[in-house]
Amino acid sequence: MTIRLGANCYGKAECRLVRVDRDGPQHRLTDLTVSTSLAGRLDATHLTGDNTDVLPTDTQKNTVYAFARQGIASIERFGLDLARHFVSGPIEQARVTVEWHPWQRLGEHSFARRGDETRLATVTADAERAWVVGGLTGLVLMNTTDSEFRGFARDRYTTLPEAADRILATAVDARWRFDGLDADWDEAYDTVHAALVDAFTQTYSRSLQQTLYAMGERVLERVPQVAEVRLALPNRHHFLVDLSPFGLDNPGEVYFAADRPYGLIEATVLRDGATPAGLAWEWAGR
Known part of the structure; x- marks a missing residue:
């Protein structure tokens, strides 16, 4: 009987992120849930416990927050930038899923959560190209x-x-x-x-x-x-x-x-x- 490792991936799920843009008296609120998932040449960590090529999921979480500091123009662009960043060396494919939770403006810096409707974006990238799903x-x-x-x-x-x-x-x-x-x-x-x-x-x-x-x-x-x-x-x-x-x-x-x-x-x-x-x-x- 032959046993082998099949398709696999790993990442950081549901990183909660709120960014407040404070340029001017009217603030802009961006409320996101971001999940990352990486795949590639990762057999060693599964088969022998060798973590040489494993970028920690905690690092992936930190990267999400660091990229948010640079600004979030749209969730698709944010996901593209993150996915392309993660594709390097043994990481051959990256997926970033972003959920945008809408808030209704009540004043210049006051907001109310707006129902259950959620905007989504999933970006998948490899070394050659990327795909965006809204x-x-x-x-x-x-x-x-x-x-x-x-x-x-x-x-x-x-x-x-x-x-x-x-x-x-x-x-x-x-x-x-x-x-x-x-x-x-x-x-x-x-x-x-x-x-x-x-x-x-x-x-x-x-x-x-x-x-x-x-x-x-x-x-x-x-x-x-x-x-x-x-x-x-x-x-x-x-x-x-x-x-x-x-x-x-x-x-x-x-x-x-x-x-x-x-x-x-x-x-x-x-x-x-x-x-x-x-x-x-x-x-x-x-």
């Missing part, structure tokens, strides 16, 4: 009409009635891969965000799958630098409550919001002829 999670959307679900397959276990008019709600988890490194990262994020919201609100939905495709298609139409979009849309079910035991009708007004189980719709929408993904998706987690 993303977001926790974007909660709802349409209270213009959604149906009919004509679906049935078998002996099907009990679901057809719905000619239903609530459609989801919490968007999206990743989009850039075809190159020349994007205006902040503008691209704002455009993708708007495209996702517009497509959701403007699409008459006959299935959540149809809505997902419309959202991915809208992103590719509006942001030419994006090669493909991967979306995961949980169907946050809302069930009409039966009020008849209380002598009341319910003309589509009172619902029970179920948290689980839920339908989960996932798909990729991609542009023909785009540069192959390389390591981007393999390391991006989606």
